[in-house]
Amino acid sequence: MSRSKAVRPSLPRSLVLSPHELAAIVYHVEGAYPEEACGLIVGAKPVRGRCVASRVVPSANVATGDARHRFEVDPALRLKLERELRESGGAVLGHYHSHPDHPAVPSAHDLDRAYEPELAWLIVSVEAGKARACAAFQIERDTKRARPIALEMAGDAKAVAKAKPPRSPRKPK
Numbered sequence: 236m237s238r239s240k241a242v243r244p245s246l247p248r249s250l251v252l253s254p255h256e257l258a259a260i261v262y263h264v265e266g267a268y269p270e271e272a273c274g275l276i277v278g279a280k281p282v283r284g285r286c287v288a289s290r291v292v293p294s295a296n297v298a299t300g301d302a303r304h305r306f307e308v309d310p311a312l313r314l315k316l317e318r319e320l321r322e323s324g325g326a327v328l329g330h331y332h333s334h335p336d337h338p339a340v341p342s343a344h345d346l347d348r349a350y351e352p353e354l355a356w357l358i359v360s361v362e363a364g365k366a367r368a369c370a371a372f373q374i375e376r377d378t379k380r381a382r383p384i385a386l387e388m389a390g391d392a393k394a395v396a397k398a399k400p401p402r403s404p405r406k407p408k
């Protein structure tokens with residue numbers, strides 16, 4: 236199926252997370268350290284590129300190879316979610332993954348694998364087991380260029396791009 240170049244899907248321009256959603260992501264990626272963790276970000280269909288999350292869905296990292304440097308969201312989870320969202324009217328807005336001991340910017344490998352320009356990318360840098368920074372991007376499929384997009388906290392008008400995520404809840408044990 237070919238899609239005309241003129242009919243581009245609306246590209247993400249900003250990603251809005253609630254403090255609770257960000258905390259859930261931080262909890263997941265810190266727990267997976269030193270491996271990369273990943274998951275999906277779900278919400279209502281974006282309006283003019285503004286992606287407002289209503290839920291984060293942690294995934295197993297099913298990447299083949301070294302999971303400290305690679306991530307892949309479980310395709311079965313994605314499929315199940317898409318099916319569910321077709322009924323509820325929501326959408327997969329993007330995904331998150333962590334960079335253990337690496338900065339919160341797309342790696343060369345990430346750029347290579349950016350097939351879906353309509354998805355927002357959230358990258359969390361985890362240093363020595365602690366989430367230190369996060370940033371959101373939109374990645375062009377053709378040029379492999381990453382564009383930073385605003386990362387906002389729900390209920391907070393000012394962008395928090397590159398802000399420190401809040402402390403994750405204490406893990407049991």
Ligand SMILES: [Zn+2]
Binds near residue numbers: 332333334341342
């Ligand atoms: Zn990456």
